[in-house]
Amino acid sequence: MCALVGENTLVPGGPGLRGLLAMLLLEPNQVVSVEHVMDVLWDHEPPATARTIVQGYVSRLRRWLSTVDPTRETRIQTTGPGYRLVVDEARIDVALARDLLAESRDRPAGERAELLARAQGLWRGPELSGIGGRVRAPELAELRLTVIEARVDADLELGRHDDVIGELAALVDTHPFREHLVGQFVLALYRCGRRAAALEIYQRFAHRAARELGLDPGPGLRELHSRILRDDTTLLEQRPTPVITPRVGVLTPAQLPAAPPGFTGRDAELGWLDGIRDTADGTAPAIAVLVGSAGVGKSALAVVWGTRAAADFPDGRLYASLRGFDPRHEPIEPAEVLARFLLALGVAAEHIPDDLAERAAFYRSLLAERRLLVLLDDARDSDQVRPLLPGGPGSMVLVTSRRTLDGLVTHGAALRVLGTLPPDEAEAVIEHAAGPPADHERALRTRLARLCDHLPLALRIAGARLVASPQWSLRELVGELADERTRLGALRVQDVDTGVRAALDLTVGGLDPVLTATLRQLGAVPGPTFGPHLLATMAGSSPEAARERLRGLAALFLVTESEPDVYGMHDLVRLYARELGADDLLPPVLRYYLVASDLCRRHLRAAADDIDYSEAEPEVPRPPVRGREDALAWFEREWPNLVAAAEAGAKAGLHTQVWQLARMASEFRRVRSRRDDWEHVLRLGLDAAKAAGDRRGEVLMRLSRCVLLTRFDQEHETVADAERAVAIATELRDSKLMAMGFNTVASALYGQRRYNEALAGYRKALELSGRAGYRLGEANLLNNIAQVHRNLGAPAEAVSPQAQAVAIFREVGDLGFVGLALANLAELEHELNMPEAAETHAREAISLAEANGLDLTEAFAREVFARVLRDRGEIAAARVELMLALELYRLVQSPAAQAVQAGLAALPTDV
Helix, strand or coil, X not given: CCEEECCEEECCCCHHHHHHHHHHHHCCCCEEEHHHHHHHHCCCCCCCCHHHHXXXXXXXXXXXXXXXXXXXXXXXXXXXXXXXXXXXXXXCHHHHHHHHHHHHCCCCHHHHXXXXXXXXXXXXXXXXXCCCCCCCCHHHHHHHHHHHHHHHHHHHHCCCHHHHHHHHHHHHHHCCCCHHHHHHHHHHHHHCCCHHHHHHHHHHHHHHHHHHCCCCCCHHHHHHHHHHHCCCHHHHCCCCCCCCCCCCCCCCCECCCCCCCCCCCCHHHHHHHHHHHHCCCCCCCXXXXXXXXXXXXXXXXXXXXXXXXXXHCCCCEEEEECCCCCCCCCCCCHHHHHHHHHHHCCCCHHHXXXXXXXXXXXXXHHHCCCCCEEEEEEECCHHHHHHHCCCCCCCEEEEEECCCCHHHHHHCCEEEEECCCCHHHHHHHHHHHHCCCCHHHHHHHHHHHHHCCCCHHHHHHHHHHHHHCCCCCHHHHHHHHHCCCCHHHHCEECCCCEEHHHHXXXXXXXXXXXXXHHHHHHCCCCCCEECHHHHHHHHCCCHHHHHHHHHHHHHCCCCEEEECCEEXXXXXXXXXXXXXXXXXXXXXXXXXXXXXXXXXHHHHCCCCCCCCCCCCCCCCCCCCCCCHHHHHHHHHHHHHHHHHHHHHHHHHCCHHHHHHHHHHHHHHHHHCCCHHHHHHHHHHHHHHHHHHCCHHHHHHHHHHHHHHHHHCCCHHHHHHHHHHHHHHHHHHCCHHHHHXXXXXXXXXXXXXXXXXXXXXXXXXXXXXXXXXXXXXXXXXXXXXXXXXXXXXXXXXXXXXXHHHHHHHHHHHCCHHHHHHHHHHHHHHHHHCCCHHHHHHHHHHHHHHHHHHCCHHHHHHHHHHHHHHHHXXXXXHHHHHHHHHHHHHHXXXXXXXXXXXXXXXXXCCCCC
């Protein structure tokens, strides 16, 4: 692991540091979780301090990267559960090698050889050397061999067989079962006039493969051996072309259906199919499998590509609809398909064998030396497809299915999941049917495509409706589709009974009853994603059983798994699931989110209220959250679901659950602050508490709203909420709530720079906190009192309460507030000309904030640390800290970003 800067090679520290860099480079611009890093670096047995060590590695790598790339375009971001290396992938050798390999395809042999030699030269030794074997990436070794084989192919076409023999001898010795290399070695020896040596190499490989693997050589290598035995002189040609022997009386079938008019987009998928055709290894037929949900356009894509590629298959195109998901007919048997194919190939009916195995063998024999496309549409499973695979290397099989057909992977099949169309391509489908929109209708067309979920079937139906029913305006059709109750009914062609609902009926009709019930339950989920623990709560099952059900639905593309244990549904599938008629499952949904939110927020900070779902609902499955980073990642991932659950609960009148969920979700937004959605959730919670007549809940929600306003420097707007909270708490005679309320009122006064009044309020709140035994409140108030003293121009008086705040925060285990209090202490020490203490506490605050994902605290601590560095003349280091602080302030939308920007501008530039 190294970086090239000019002529210099820069290598990061020890094996652990290089191992972390390797993991980040292998997944550039993607989040690599801390758990994965620890598992790899310590082989699934990390020490207790592993997380801290990883944080240290990241810090050291950031410093190393700043020397490698002073522009900071290449940097490490702390994101969710891990770290992301932000980097231009063109600067990574492995990406460059892949690009050169792709660029070489379809080039003349001379250009191919040059490009591939450049790619091969990017390897400067064994893959991932120098990191103690901690990180493994077998795909790098595979890429290297692929590049070498492709380069040798080009050299052989150029007649350089003498030049490559020594290299091939060493490669075959290292990779004795790599058939392509063996074939290249055998061919090179034959072209050099060493026929006996070529045959000996083949026999040595055949004997060893049979003895150690129980396998015979593949058909391509066997064919090469046979041609050498026959002294086939075409092998001596530098550019041999396959010879297809025509069969007298055999027809050239052209069975593909007509390509659908108006086909648009899918350039990436069409290119992928081209690649499957072009990169077949010559030993077996190429197999491509297109899978996806109902109506996504699998068949259309397959037929369009087959029609465009017809010239590449001069011996014909066979087609069969396998009726895998037709409720009116059973899936067609392979024996019947084989009979139809044999007839199409010119075999008389009386010569077609009765036995399936004999038919399949006859079929493979006919296709052995031919180049055909076999399109198998709507396959039910892999067993239905296997007997229909040709044996010769010249043909290609294209399969479509609503299942993943993993069983075909063992036959070398390449799999492509087809998703919905991008927005511009989706609008183009409607435009083909209905013509271009008027200028004033473009926004409506965009919305129409979105309401069709960008699903090709729905888009074609919408376009057809605009043409066939001129009495319907675009606005009226959008209005009909906007109503979720009528959308599926509107996406239907009446005279042929074709529609999205009918297409989904075909898929769901053959489901196991348990999966049908699961789909019905998922229709009641208000949020965009869900997982096995939520489903287990709804279904009264274990998470393991729920996970298996979700995987069963995912195999049919009724749900999609975006990341491990995170599933979603397309909008139209969601509407279909809701139409199946689930019982009222919103209460268990809210119960799950309450339990999970309560569990996660307790990893973020000590709970200030007495809401406790963590033990009250023992039967609700808990998500796998083991610490603060897991909790933050869970909240980040589930936030849209929490908002949707709160909205649904408010609409259903489940007011107590709504305000409690809003209160617990608010703890996450205190760490990762985003004003708009935080304010929306708090508004839902306050309205719900008032609707429930829960006065204590109203106090807590008003105080939560004050936290939000204070976070965004709007303390003056908190007065009304804070005073109302104090009044209710006083009526309830609740010392703890009164302390929280007085604290908030005092903070509002503090924001108005009425420091003496604020100090009196904080002291009153401190007394109430002590009376209630509310230690977290005491620490918070001591922190606030210290800040008042600082603003009154008495930083020396502030040090003692600030240090007490740090100690109590440590005592209650609230690491988030420990970091903030330490940063405040460091600021005081800096102002009192105590640079060593200020640096120590600022560094600890930064470390705690980084480790716990506290962006705002980290930004403030870095800002303080930058002042210390500036004062002792380390201007470059101060600039780095301020840039990091500015990035974090902007991330959390803090107004403090403007002051930091000014501070950066004020730093000397001639250092």
